[in-house]
Amino acid sequence: MxxxxxxxxxxxxxxxxxxxxxxxxxxxxxxxxxxxxxxxxxxxxxxxLPSEKPGTFEHDVWRSIHALEGTLTNERVKTTRLGRTRPKIARIGEVETLKDLIMRKEPSEGFFMLLEREMADLTFEAVALRHPDRFDTAVLDAAEERLRSAGIETKPRTP
Incomplete structure (x- = not known):
């Protein structure tokens, strides 16, 4: 082309x-x-792809899910769905799911996959930082630290 x-x-x-x-x-x-x-x-x-209103927290979460699923589908040449994340969201909701994943000691495999594919802004950590009103300080600090430790710059938070 x-x-x-x-x-x-x-x-x-x-x-x-x-x-x-x-x-x-x-x-x-x-x-x-x-x-x-x-x-x-x-x-x-x-x-x-997300049915939620653009700019909302829920839209950002589903953008991330679609990005990871789309990447896996393209690479595996087989439709791939996040078989643990989707049911967890259905059970406990987007906020709690993101909180659990961000507060884990080790980043998820999806975190690294998105970074390697130049989609750091689609990680759940980046989503949380774009919607600070949904999370407590400990979660936001953990999200910032994880991104920083991966070499991703974050915007300073305002108190």
């Missing part, structure tokens, strides 16, 4: 709200070796 074709594709992706079109654009871009276009289509797909 020529540079201008890639630029054109990126503009289309930016405005696209159709999940099936975004999936197909990502597939086509991968077939052509345009990894940056495929990545952009994937990221946009993760924005449009």
């Amino acid at each position: 020529a540079s201008t074709a890639a630029e054109k594709a990126l503009l289309i992706i930016e405005k696209c709200g159709d999940a099936s079109k975004l999936r197909q654009m990502a597939v086509n871009a991968r077939e052509r070796g345009e990894i940056s276009v495929a990545h952009a289509a994937d990221l946009r797909l993760y924005d449009v």
Whole structure:
């Protein structure tokens, strides 16, 4: 794909709200070796998949889940769902699930997978920091520390 074709594709992706079109654009871009276009289509797909209102905590949580599931599905060439996270959310809710994962001694495998794929802003730690009103200070401190220890800069919190 020529540079201008890639630029054109990126503009289309930016405005696209159709999940099936975004999936197909990502597939086509991968077939052509345009990894940056495929990545952009994937990221946009993760924005449009959640049914929750954009900008909400719940939307951010489900963006993260879709990102991890989408990445695993693409790499394994088999539909993959987070078989422990989804049921846990159904049982105890998004806030408690994120709190449990963030407060674990060791980061989850998903945390590292998202970092390796340049999606640090989709980690549950980053989600918690974008929605500080949902978490107590201990959880926010743990989220900041985990991201910092992975070399990810965080914005200073206001008291």
